[in-house]
Amino acid sequence: MTPEFIYLDNAATTFPKPEGALEHMVELYKIKGVSPGRGGYDLAFEAEDIVFDVRSRLARLFNTPDPERVVFTSNATDSLNIALQGILKKDDHVVSTRLEHNSVLRPLYHLREKGHITYDLIDFDSSGCIDPDDISGAIKKNTKLVVINHVSNVLGAIQPIKEIGEICAKKGALLIVDAAQSAGIIPVNMADWNISAVAFTGHKSLLGPTGTGGLAVSPELEIEPVRFGGTGIDSESPVHNRIYPHRLEAGTVNMIGIIGLSEGLRYIETNGMESIHKKEMELLCRLRDGLSKLESVIDYCADDDENHAAVLTVNIRGIDPGDAGSILDADYGIAVRTGLHCAPHVHENIGTFPGGAVRFSIGPFNTAKHIDTAIEAMTEIDRFSRH
Ligand SMILES: Cc1ncc(COP(=O)(O)O)c(C=O)c1O
Incomplete structure (x- = not known):
């Protein structure tokens, strides 16, 4: 057998x-699946409302006040690239860890190879955790940001993000959290933990489909766009729109994926x-x-x-x-x-x-x-x- x-x-x-999430996703997409926020007709506004509702629920999940600053991307890798490449400038230093996934390691390596940045990777202990004091000790005058995963995808260890956030706030460094493994299963509290941006993926513990993800950006952080294009507004201007979410969302969002993510969120909201x-x-x-x-x-x-x-x-x-x-x-x-x-x-x-x-x-x-x-x-x- x-x-x-x-x-x-x-x-x-x-x-x-x-159960039922993918069926609901297809059913709703069948009747609402027009380009959200791009047309002047009712159905386009309804599609935009669906997208905004998912932004709002994600903002609530990560405890950050502005849903418009939850931008959709295609996965956590995309979000981390947008954050790291959009924030880091020549001669910046970064503190990260040896726990990281290649979605952090490779963008950092790429920027270092281009001669833009330097970085140090902090070691973890026998339980798979980073000691916040080690982060503190590695922050230099030119450290722009600390980037760390919340949960290791190999060891499962949950990192002390709150303590690291306190250190970053005290020392004037930004804190970018890779929440690929934690979003939807472990609380992530941007406002209380001084997190500057959270990169998340939709298809893991958020229970959505692949091809969904996002970056939640705190009100204190401005990220320079690294992708430019259509946003549905200001079409006469050659300059990409600076207002969130358009600032970091170039092109049409993954409407069917976002509806699927909404279904995943519904399961989490219902079951806790x-x-x-x-x-x-x-x-x-x-x-x-x-x-x-x-x-x-x-x-x-x-x-x-x-x-x-x-x-x-x-x-x-x-x-x-x-x-x-x-x-x-x-x-x-x-x-x-x-x-x-x-x-x-x-x-x-x-x-x-x-x-x-x-x-x-x-x-x-x-x-x-x-x-x-x-x-x-x-x-x-x-x-x-x-x-
Ligand atoms: C810790 C961590 N970060 C980032 C990623 C990248 O996620 P995605 O492939 O959805 O971009 C993963 C995926 O396994 C991960 O485990």
Whole structure:
């Protein structure tokens, strides 16, 4: 019998999406899917209202006052590029961390290679966390900003953003948060934590479709646009409009994707982030405790149940992580993510570079049965690895 497909790769993208969400998305797009804010007819205003409603709910989610400063992009990578390239100027210095995803590391590297900026990457401790004092110590006179992920996509550790925000405010540096792994599951509080901008993606814990994301910009920050084009207003001017959201949104937004994101948000608003996170963490602890009994399984930074998202990265001694992933898929129907997870420095630090590791990541629709099947599969692989 073909085993039931078990999806444990929710840190890559959540799958499935909430029941009925994609059907509602298509139904609404079928009747409202005109170009939002571009026409003078009622339907265009209605489409614009749908988009504005999603901006407003995201502004509320991130506790930032101005919905117009929630700009839509195609994903967190796009948002981080817009923020970093739009803020950083020649001779600026940046503080970031060795926890970062390539969506931060590569734009920084690109800007450094062009001779524009310098940066330092801070190390994390054995629980996968950054010490805010290390950030403080790395901030120099010309440090323009600190950019850090809120939750590591490899280790699941939640970073002390509030404390880092206090340091940035005191030292006059901007704070850009990569909330790709936290938006929708862990509170992000821009106003109270002194966050200058939050980059988020729509298709992970926000439960929307791929191709959606955004950048929430605080009222104190002005980002220079790096993309220019049509905004539907001021068409006579050769200059791209400076008013948010147009300032950072060039071209027509992903209307069907934004409707889908609205459906994802509806699930979160109805069920509550805290209870979704609690359920995921119960399953994560069940998985971690089950795997900890296996002799050849090593887990990484997985002890802290409190300060964690539902991500567990492991290796099996004697088995290449890529092979382990293929066995889990082919023999047990379990989808996990193997390799470096686009975060090479994390693997260098935990000693798993260049082969990487096996990442299990839990979503709102996983069940205890899924976890128990994964533990059984890993038990057999563990037995096999020792013979
Ligand atoms: C921490 C982190 N940042 C950024 C990204 C990039 O997200 P996207 O691929 O949606 O742009 C990811 C995706 O895995 C991530 O885990």
